[in-house]
Amino acid sequence: MEKPTHPAQLLRRFIGEDKLISIEKASELLDCHQRTLEKLINFNEKKESNRGVGQELGWKMARLFNTDKEFWNDLQKTYDLWKEISKDEVESVMKFNDDDIDFIKLITNLHNKNEEAPHPAKIIKHLVGDDKKYTITEAGLITGIPRKTLSDFLQYDDYKKDNVSLSSKMAIKLGKSFDVEASFWVSLQVEYDRKNLKKNNDLGQDLLSFIKGMEEKEMTIKDEGPNLKSFLKGKSNSKRKI
Numbered sequence: 001m002e003k004p005t006h007p008a009q010l011l012r013r014f015i016g017e018d019k020l021i022s023i024e025k026a027s028e029l030l031d032c033h034q035r036t037l038e039k040l041i042n043f044n045e046k047k048e049s050n051r052g053v054g055q056e057l058g059w060k061m062a063r064l065f066n067t068d069k070e071f072w073n074d075l076q077k078t079y080d081l082w083k084e085i086s087k088d089e090v091e092s093v094m095k096f097n098d099d100d101i102d103f104i105k106l107i108t109n110l111h112n113k114n115e116e117a118p119h120p121a122k123i124i125k126h127l128v129g130d131d132k133k134y135t136i137t138e139a140g141l142i143t144g145i146p147r148k149t150l151s152d153f154l155q156y157d158d159y160k161k162d163n164v165s166l167s168s169k170m171a172i173k174l175g176k177s178f179d180v181e182a183s184f185w186v187s188l189q190v191e192y193d194r195k196n197l198k199k200n201n202d203l204g205q206d207l208l209s210f211i212k213g214m215e216e217k218e219m220t221i222k223d224e225g226p227n228l229k230s231f232l233k234g235k236s237n238s239k240r241k242i
Helices: 007-011 023-030 034-041 055-065 071-087 098-113 120-124 136-143 147-153 168-177 182-199 207-216 228-235
Strands: none
Touching: 007 034, 007 071, 023 034, 023 055, 055 071, 071 168, 071 182, 098 120, 120 182, 136 147, 136 168, 168 182
16 A cells, blocks of 8 residues: 655645745744654654644644645544554454445445545445444444444545544454455545545645745735735745745
């Protein structure tokens, strides 16, 4: 499975020395400690103690870059999930039968043929829920996933911005219950997140154009303190560094 994108891999394309925005200025705009942002930007996949995007910082970044509220947090959760599944320390209670497993694989293939990137809950909902083969309670007993956790996960909706993302334990339990690798479910979450990434103005492809678009729309951060609009006005008098 291809590795998901860590938030730092996007951020350091335009935040840092000789980039569009210095770490010092970015920390002011985000209202966070400079050291916190430095640790995040210095992400190294070979290290075990990397700094991640916390929920509050993720929300601030979403306001700054005009992305969905959970965009940055979802990127972090998906990366953490991908990293955790290799531990494979969770046992499920039972397995679904072969027909159920084949059905889920068929549904997934149909989505793939239509070039869709469904949320993993959308796949599960073909088999679990009201008027489906299994109730949430029954599926919870089979997978070992608590009923409340599974119910919240299955409340997924394309039009909601607070969908519950797949957790590492859930991916492992679903993998065992459907007799597939946990990475099967993680891949669905990764592709779903990538679809959302593309929706957010191709943020990782051309950040200069993104910033210019924000300037034209006169977007600002709604919190007190420095905002991107005032920063960009000052920046326009000097040569931008790419």
